């Protein structure tokens with residue numbers, strides 16, 4: 001039998017078998033390890049395991065220790081049985097009566113203990129090997145070290161110590177393999193220090209349900225507007241003052257819900273006159289419903305470009321006044337925060353047939369986005385198609401939101417290269433409006449990690465109520481009429 005005929009399982013003599021690619025290898029002599037060394041190593045591992053368990057899970061190990069101690073001191077059999085029964089009863093009563101404290105002090109820790117053992121520890125080796133994250137060196141297999149697992153209401157955060165010589169990019173490239181390997185809907189990798197990662201696995205999809213319009217906040221924080229929910233179950237808050245935001249998504253992706261959630265979160269500031277929304281609505285379908293909420297409203301190309309150029313003039317006038325005196329804008333009734341909201345911005349920058357309109361719109365937007373944020377002018381723009389021919393100003397928007405998109409390349413255009421490896425798969429968002437409308441990934445200028453969020457759904461009746469309560473002429477608001485308001489509001493101002 002030649003070496004080509006051999007099959008797995010055939011016995012081969014290492015001295016006579018030959019491979020065309022491998023040279024002869026000489027193995028070192030096999031030395032038997034004395035039993036005492038093996039015992040010392042096992043004892044050392046036992047001690048390290050116990051200390052590790054106490055450090056990682058103090059509550060669980062503490063409870064266990066109490067049960068064991070009582071059993072040993074009083075009556076080994078009887079009391080151990082009572083203790084073993086008593087602990088679950090105490091935990092159930094605690095959960096029933098004081099759920100918040102139970103979850104905070106015991107519930108999430110016990111769940112983390114269970115999931116570390118049952119989900120991650122049990123599958124760690126096969127998943128690491130199959131995903132290609134295990135390394136082999138001199139015939140020995142090395143695995144990344146599984147560290148602490150922390151559970152929040154929706155997400156498992158798994159700490160990992162990477163192997164020496166490997167990089168976080170190797171993990172980012174394998175997020176899909178990791179998600180499927182540990183039965184999670186998605187996976188996100190966050191660098192936590194040298195050789196340290198936190199790998200996040202959501203338990204189920206916390207964003208699968210529609211989020212109704214959030215209550216209007218009593219005090220407005222323009223740096224943290226309540227918009228909806230984030231994947232880890234926390235509130236999604238969005239900074240608008242001091243930045244510009246580009247929202248991209250195919251038709252029906254829910255761009256309107258991002259825009260309206262932001263406007264809703266600013267209502268008290270709008271009523272107080274310290275914030276203004278200047279709205280550009282070329283489709284006349286998105287923003288027209290709430291036009292009395294806006295200080296300026298434009299729905300034709302000519303008026304839209306005029307509105308943008310007026311914003312530039314006011315911004316520059318404010319910048320001139322602030323120069324050398326004020327470094328940071330604080331919204332007041334004299335110098336309000338101005339949010340320039342542009343729906344379907346490509347209508348002005350790419351689709352309009354008049355070249356002059358396109359040029360003027362682009363110039364105005366470029367000036368606003370490059371100079372406006374320090375003096376209280378922010379642009380919140382939405383568009384369907386993020387290609388460069390359509391929107392070549394997208395890099396002037398520090399923060400970006402990718403709702404459902406058609407292609408992976410479009411995701412890269414909005415969230416930046418590498419965002420998909422970090423979990424920002426906006427092209428995989430469900431096309432079912434109940435599941436996916438308003439769902440997206442936020443990429444802030446301050447972080448390369450996209451955050452999965454869902455905007456609250458502000459319905460038409462919510463908008464009508466908002467306009468009634470907070471719009472011009474409402475009982476709750478009495479702002480002086482702007483000169484030429486009829487012109488600006490198409491003669492409809494109340």
Ligand SMILES: Nc1ncnc2c1ncn2[C@@H]1O[C@H](COP(=O)(O)OP(=O)(O)OP(=O)(O)O)[C@@H](O)[C@H]1O
Nearest residue numbers: 210251252253254255256257433437438455456457
């Ligand atoms: N946050 C949300 N939660 C649940 N459903 C939503 C949400 N936002 C939108 N929808 C649903 O999706 C539909 C389309 O939403 P919307 O009009 O905001 O999309 P769009 O991206 O603005 O589309 P277009 O570009 O065509 O205007 C809505 O009519 C609504 O039924």
